[in-house]
Amino acid sequence: MASGQEGQSARLETQILHPTRRCNVQCLRFYxxxxxxxxxKLNIWVREFDEQDTEGTLHLMEQITGPPTSHWKLQHVSLNATKNFQVVFEVRKGAGSSTGGFSVDDINLSETECPHVTLQIDEIEKMLSTSASGTRIYSPRQYSKEGYAYRVSAILSKTHVGMYVQLVW
Incomplete structure (x- = not known):
């Protein structure tokens, strides 16, 4: 949408999908x-259908904004659709000039819960070769259903990466 006007949008819609499990849990994963x-903005919508509503009702599930990225980023979105549904990716042009837009790839939908925490380490080969041994990288703090705070940490060495889950105060 580099040449679009503020507020204009483009959409990518999936076919109509049918939940097969009674738990009504879906995880959308994409880069x-x-x-x-x-x-x-990149908006992720779910459009749910039923016999009376053949046009579907849109529900905003996630919105991604911010500065441009230098690499592909992994995203998980919990959908939890209870009826037949479509996933709609919408890119909306914001104010100001733009030289590009959003791209999405490797879209996957599973009837499982989304992971609660992910840690993406970009340019890991470069980090391994240039970081001091023992360098630590931390995920954002997460909270379990029971109220415990935790995070994932990666400890870098020249030849390997150690992964740990830490309870935090």
Whole structure:
């Protein structure tokens, strides 16, 4: 949407999907690359259908904004659809000039819960070769259903990466 006007959008819609489990849990996983303006948005919608509502009702599930990325980023979105549904990716042009936009790839939908925490380490080969041994990288703090705070940490060495789960105060 580099040439679009503020507020214009483009959409990518899936076919109509049918939940097969009674638990009504779905995890949408995809990668995105952002080369546009900070004000551009990637919205992820779910459109649910039933016999009376053949046009479907849209529900905003996630919105991604921010500065352009230098690499593909992994994203998980919990959908929890209870009826037949579509996933709709919408890119909306924000204010200001833009030289690109959002790209999405490797879209996957599973009837499982999304992971509660992920830790993406970009340019890991470079980090292993240039970081001091023992360098630590931490995920954001997460909270379990029971109220415990935890995070994932990676400890870098020249030849390997150690992964740990830490309870935090």
């Amino acid at each position: 995105y690359f952002h080369t546009g303006n900070e004000a551009d």
